[in-house]
Amino acid sequence: DQQVKQNSPSLSVQEGRISILNCDYTNSMFDYFLWYKKYPAEGPTFLISISSIKDKNEDGRFTVFLNKSAKHLSLHIVPSQPGDSAVYFCAARGSGGSNYKLTFGKGTLLTVNP
Amino acid sequence: NAGVMQNPRHLVRRRGQEARLRCSPMKGHSHVYWYRQLPEEGLKFMVYLQKENIIDESGMPKERFSAEFPKEGPSILRIQQVVRGDSAAYFCASSPNAGAGAGTDTQYFGPGTRLTVL
Numbered sequence: 595d596q597q598v599k600q601n602s603p604s605l606s607v608q609e610g611r612i613s614i615l616n617c618d619y620t621n622s623m624f625d626y627f628l629w630y631k632k633y634p635a636e637g638p639t640f641l642i643s644i645s646s647i648k649d650k651n652e653d654g655r656f657t658v659f660l661n662k663s664a665k666h667l668s669l670h671i672v673p674s675q676p677g678d679s680a681v682y683f684c685a686a687r688g689s690g691g692s693n694y695k696l697t698f699g700k701g702t703l704l705t706v707n708p
Numbered sequence: 709n710a711g712v713m714q715n716p717r718h719l720v721r722r723r724g725q726e727a728r729l730r731c732s733p734m735k736g737h738s739h740v741y742w743y744r745q746l747p748e749e750g751l752k753f754m755v756y757l758q759k760e761n762i763i764d765e766s767g768m769p770k771e772r773f774s775a776e777f778p779k780e781g782p783s784i785l786r787i788q789q790v791v792r793g794d795s796a797a798y799f800c801a802s803s804p805n806a807g808a809g810a811g812t813d814t815q816y817f818g819p820g821t822r823l824t825v826l
Contacts, residue, residue: 598750626809630817637712637799637817638751643810683750687808692764694741696808696815698750 597621598686600699608707613671615702617684620665624686628696629658629669632681641682642669674706710735712802712818713782720824727787727794729821733802740783741815742768742775745797757783758806790825797822 599618607613617627625646630638644651644658644667651658657670671678684699713732721727733740738759743751753767757777768775772790777783787794797820807813 600750628808628810635819637714637801637819639817640810640814685751685808694739694756694803694806694808694813694815695753695764695767696741696743696751697753698743700748700750 596699597624598684598697598699600682600684600702602702603700604703604705606705606707607674609676610673613669613674613678613704613706615669615671615682615684615704617667617669617699618665619667619686621686621688621697622665623689624697625689626687626693627658627660627667628685628687629656630683630685630698632683632701638683671704674704676706676708679704679706712800712816714798714800714818714821716821717819718822718824720826721790722826723791724789727790727823727825729785729787729798729800729823731783731785731800731802731818733783733800734804734816737802737804737816739803739806740777741801741803742783742785743799743801743817745799745820747796751799754785763806787823790823792825795823795825 628643629641632638681701685696742754755775756764772788799820801815801817805813
């Protein structure tokens, strides 16, 4: 039972263009969403997050959008750079007493071509 | 400030042996989380510990798996009598406060231990 889904295993974009990574969730109890970036042989690194009370959060080249009614979020990277090539994980946090427990999607491999 | 340290980075065991995975949290962090990533899957929560206490082990198999975070020393994830299905990457994360948000409860991950069971 996958509560966080990243339906695109991979995405390839040209340097300078926009990268859009998508994520869907099924559990309406999730109250906080995060994106992690992972390079090979390293652990995931926190990138950006959004609370369920907001619909947009921006940090430099990275913007996360949340559509609660559709249970959908997306990460936009613009402009994309070759160094952005990595696996991106969408994660969701439970509310209340289990707010330390992250539920991850399977990840999307982003390749930015020079 | 060193990040989360995990060792060994790679561990090979034969079926039936024991695997011990170590995690040293970031300095000042007293909350440790273990996650497992099976091939082609996302990371899955296993256990959450504070110093000398297991807070939530709901994601950890009841048999053969145990975890500890002693007063002194690293957190240990122990897998007894390993089977092929235990082959995975095991990630440890730590945070200064309990949670999984973007402030003082941000979870910082180590590089992982890749366990291969022959």
